[in-house]
Amino acid sequence: MDGTEAFSPALSEFVQQLTMQLSVPFLLLSLLNSVRGATVVSPAASAAETQHITLDIVNGPVAPDGFTRIGVLANGTFPGPPIVATKGQTLVVKVNNNLTNDTMRLSTAINFDGVFIDTDNNFNDGSPFVTQCPFGPGESYTYTLPLGDQTGTFWYHSQLSVQYADGLRGTLVIYDPEDPLQHLYDVDDASTVLTVADWWHNTSTVGLANYLLTQIIPVSDDGLVNGKGRFQGGPEVEYAAVPVKKGLRYRFRLINMSARANFLVSIDNRTPCRQIIEADGVATEPHDVNILTIFPGQRYSFVVNANQPIANYWINAIIAGGNPAHNPNLNATLSRAILRYDGAPDAEPLVPMGQGPTGADANMLNEWELVPLVPIPAPEPDFNITFITAMTPNASSPTGFNTAWTINNIAYQSPTTPTLVKVLDGETSAADFSPTENTFLFPANKTVQVEIVDATDEGHPFHMHGMNFWVVKSNGSDIINTVNPIRRDVDVTGNGNITLRFRTDKPGPWFFHCHIFYHFVVGLGSVIGAGLDEAAKSIHPTEAWEALCPAYSALPPNEQ
Numbered sequence: 102m103d104g105t106e107a108f109s110p111a112l113s114e115f116v117q118q119l120t121m122q123l124s125v126p127f128l129l130l131s132l133l134n135s136v137r138g139a140t141v142v143s144p145a146a147s148a149a150e151t152q153h154i155t156l157d158i159v160n161g162p163v164a165p166d167g168f169t170r171i172g173v174l175a176n177g178t179f180p181g182p183p184i185v186a187t188k189g190q191t192l193v194v195k196v197n198n199n200l201t202n203d204t205m206r207l208s209t210a211i212n213f214d215g216v217f218i219d220t221d222n223n224f225n226d227g228s229p230f231v232t233q234c235p236f237g238p239g240e241s242y243t244y245t246l247p248l249g250d251q252t253g254t255f256w257y258h259s260q261l262s263v264q265y266a267d268g269l270r271g272t273l274v275i276y277d278p279e280d281p282l283q284h285l286y287d288v289d290d291a292s293t294v295l296t297v298a299d300w301w302h303n304t305s306t307v308g309l310a311n312y313l314l315t316q317i318i319p320v321s322d323d324g325l326v327n328g329k330g331r332f333q334g335g336p337e338v339e340y341a342a343v344p345v346k347k348g349l350r351y352r353f354r355l356i357n358m359s360a361r362a363n364f365l366v367s368i369d370n371r372t373p374c375r376q377i378i379e380a381d382g383v384a385t386e387p388h389d390v391n392i393l394t395i396f397p398g399q400r401y402s403f404v405v406n407a408n409q410p411i412a413n414y415w416i417n418a419i420i421a422g423g424n425p426a427h428n429p430n431l432n433a434t435l436s437r438a439i440l441r442y443d444g445a446p447d448a449e450p451l452v453p454m455g456q457g458p459t460g461a462d463a464n465m466l467n468e469w470e471l472v473p474l475v476p477i478p479a480p481e482p483d484f485n486i487t488f489i490t491a492m493t494p495n496a497s498s499p500t501g502f503n504t505a506w507t508i509n510n511i512a513y514q515s516p517t518t519p520t521l522v523k524v525l526d527g528e529t530s531a532a533d534f535s536p537t538e539n540t541f542l543f544p545a546n547k548t549v550q551v552e553i554v555d556a557t558d559e560g561h562p563f564h565m566h567g568m569n570f571w572v573v574k575s576n577g578s579d580i581i582n583t584v585n586p587i588r589r590d591v592d593v594t595g596n597g598n599i600t601l602r603f604r605t606d607k608p609g610p611w612f613f614h615c616h617i618f619y620h621f622v623v624g625l626g627s628v629i630g631a632g633l634d635e636a637a638k639s640i641h642p643t644e645a646w647e648a649l650c651p652a653y654s655a656l657p658p659n660e661q
């Protein structure tokens with residue numbers, strides 16, 4: 102809130118509406134008790150310490166852009182149902198595999214992207230053939246995730262092959278009832294979670310087969326914002342409307358659920374007022390930008406002050422991901438949503454669909470300018486490694502086109518026996534892993550610096566499972582910051598170099614991979630083996646986990 106705008110009527114009306122919808126006494130009380138600076142938090146804020154969640158993974162029809170296809174969907178929707186958590190909870194997520202359609206992968210495994218995984222809980226990280234075997238149709242697996250002190254914006258997705266391109270993606274927000282940045286915004290609820298995602302009409306299995314043959318990642322048919330979008334020549338599907346009330350400040354939580362594409366996100370008439378306050382679950386000092394590029398897997402929170410005239414405004418989410426000539430359906434301009442002020446007509450903005458601010462007005466986000474709210478210096482490295490990424494056509498493929506992406510000349514290939522299974526059997530030395538497992542071993546409680554050297558012409562968002570890293574050097578900047586660099590779990594390289602540092606405090610194998618899953622499945626991945634001797638002693642999976650691999654290997658190939 103700034104100034105003395107008509108706050109109280111607006112808020113009390115808002116509170117009334119909200120409480121009518123939710124009728125949660127706790128919320129009512131907390132809102133009425135604190136008028137100014139009230140934060141509209143999710144109803145789960147009052148929930149018990151353990152939250153039980155069920156996700157049914159089904160094949161069903163879905164038509165986010167008006168074209169009906171069969172997807173792989175959590176609870177039958179795209180995006181899947183939002184997971185709403187509160188700091189300190191333990192999430193117990195029962196995932197039922199109800200898949201039936203073998204034109205897409207029938208097995209699955211779920212990763213809760215960015216959620217820290219406790220030391221002894223590595224087996225619940227959801228990484229196929231690293232921390233678990235996938236589970237097949239008719240099976241269930243329950244992920245137990247103690248959230249500890251972590252808060253912020255996350256998501257969940259299938260981690261198996263490129264299956265999440267078929268739709269298995271959803272949001273996960275951990276609300277902090279005592280958010281130190283609460284004074285900056287008034288509203289932070291389900292309506293302020295924004296997702297951008299690429300979308301294909303065909304299955305990911307067809308897409309992957311084409312990719313292997315042609316070396317061209319299938320260009321998506323469109324980009325979706327909050328699960329809605331349009332393709333060129335398709336029906337005029339109603340864009341998602343994001344409701345705001347004049348006079349309130351909104352904490353938007355933007356999640357890039359792409360499997361491939363990126364988006365340039367801006368809001369018309371927002372010059373110069375979008376404050377970033379979070380990157381990948383790490384609270385930052387407020388930082389003004391007008392446009393941000395967000396890569397697959399990344400998340401940002403930003404505050405928008407609804408201080409413009411009551412109207413509809415475009416939220417531009419210009420999609421970029423491959424050469425549009427490869428898919429005439431893709432029209433980058435059609436990827437957008439509407440910021441709708443209360444009192445504005447139920448209609449599209451009157452101005453044409455634009456690309457957002459350009460040139461100096463763009464005020465793009467420079468990652469190296471982000472400053473974590475809680476400073477933690479990057480520790481001095483005990484080990485330095487270099488990853489050189491490259492795309493290597495596969496000479497032995499019959500077409501000559503078969504693609505591999507490599508790190509230090511090795512294309513990661515999933516082993517048959519998951520890394521963790523081997524570790525628990527006492528296989529913890531380098532010789533126990535084949536070269537194509539690209540597994541890097543370090544003792545426990547050390548700091549590793551990895552420089553990723555990338556001379557390719559594509560962006561690669563590198564994602565670390567289970568923990569954050571310090572971004573000592575961002576792509577596109579020469580600044581080395583070890584004092585208080587941004588910490589996050591996805592950082593982008595591509596025709597440039599980045600330097601990251603992480604700790605090996607959590608014994609276990611952790612996936613470290615490009616979050617463009619088409620790159621990942623053809624090799625752009627590695628495993629960080631942190632203190633594996635310790636892991637062999639400290640990790641004690643459940644019987645249900647032990648049963649996953651025997652069940653998976655007994656499946657016929659079309660059910661795997």
Ligand SMILES: *[C@@H]1O[C@H](CO)[C@@H](O)[C@H](O)[C@H]1NC(C)=O
Pocket residue numbers: 154155156157176182183184
């Ligand atoms: C998903 O669907 C199941 C079965 O209908 C339901 O019990 C569960 O609560 C749903 N999950 C979420 C997160 O909404």
Ligand SMILES: *[C@@H]1O[C@H](CO)[C@@H](O)[C@H](O)[C@H]1NC(C)=O
Pocket residue numbers: 170171202203204304
């Ligand atoms: C299975 O998926 C394919 C590809 O999307 C679709 O053409 C087919 O109709 C689906 N089968 C059933 C029984 O839904």
Ligand SMILES: *[C@@H]1O[C@H](CO)[C@@H](O)[C@H](O)[C@H]1NC(C)=O
Pocket residue numbers: 157159197198199239241
């Ligand atoms: C999914 O499978 C579970 C466990 O078998 C079952 O309880 C549930 O009803 C199924 N849901 C759907 C939508 O088929």
Ligand SMILES: *[C@@H]1O[C@H](CO)[C@@H](O)[C@H](O)[C@H]1NC(C)=O
Pocket residue numbers: 302303304307
């Ligand atoms: C999907 O790809 C297959 C194989 O190329 C093709 O036969 C089919 O028409 C495609 N379906 C859609 C919806 O594009």
Ligand SMILES: *[C@@H]1O[C@H](CO)[C@@H](O)[C@H](O)[C@H]1NC(C)=O
Pocket residue numbers: 297357358359361362363364365366393394395396397398418420421422560562
């Ligand atoms: C999401 O990631 C994709 C893939 O890198 C990127 O092209 C797109 O710009 C990102 N979206 C946003 C909103 O930045």
Ligand SMILES: *[C@@H]1O[C@H](CO)[C@@H](O)[C@H](O)[C@H]1NC(C)=O
Pocket residue numbers: 333432433434435454
């Ligand atoms: C893409 O969509 C925009 C907005 O409807 C339209 O102005 C433009 O002509 C379209 N592009 C193409 C190549 O048709």
Ligand SMILES: *[C@@H]1O[C@H](CO)[C@@H](O)[C@H](O)[C@H]1NC(C)=O
Pocket residue numbers: 482483484485550
């Ligand atoms: C790692 O690299 C840093 C420079 O980035 C250097 O200061 C340090 O001595 C190196 N450490 C080791 C163990 O090689």
Ligand SMILES: *[C@@H]1O[C@H](CO)[C@@H](O)[C@H](O)[C@H]1NC(C)=O
Pocket residue numbers: 495496497498499503504505512623624
């Ligand atoms: C290269 O092609 C051969 C023959 O098709 C195949 O067996 C092998 O898995 C491919 N390698 C990679 C890294 O894709």
Ligand SMILES: *[C@@H]1O[C@H](CO)[C@@H](O)[C@H](O)[C@H]1NC(C)=O
Pocket residue numbers: 545546632635
């Ligand atoms: C690593 O640190 C933890 C916590 O301080 C300690 O319990 C563990 O013994 C240490 N491990 C090694 C190998 O130093």
Ligand SMILES: *[C@@H]1O[C@H](CO)[C@@H](O)[C@H](O)[C@H]1NC(C)=O
Pocket residue numbers: 559560561576577578593594595596597598
């Ligand atoms: C990385 O930085 C270089 C400049 O050093 C720039 O040319 C390149 O586009 C950047 N890559 C990405 C993905 O932003």
Ligand SMILES: *[C@@H]1O[C@H](CO)[C@@H](O)[C@H](O)[C@H]1NC(C)=O
Pocket residue numbers: 554555596597598
């Ligand atoms: C990245 O590092 C490599 C190897 O040190 C160097 O040759 C290259 O110029 C660097 N790229 C950029 C954009 O700084």
Ligand SMILES: [Cu+2]
Pocket residue numbers: 560561562615616617620621625
């Ligand atoms: Cu990549």
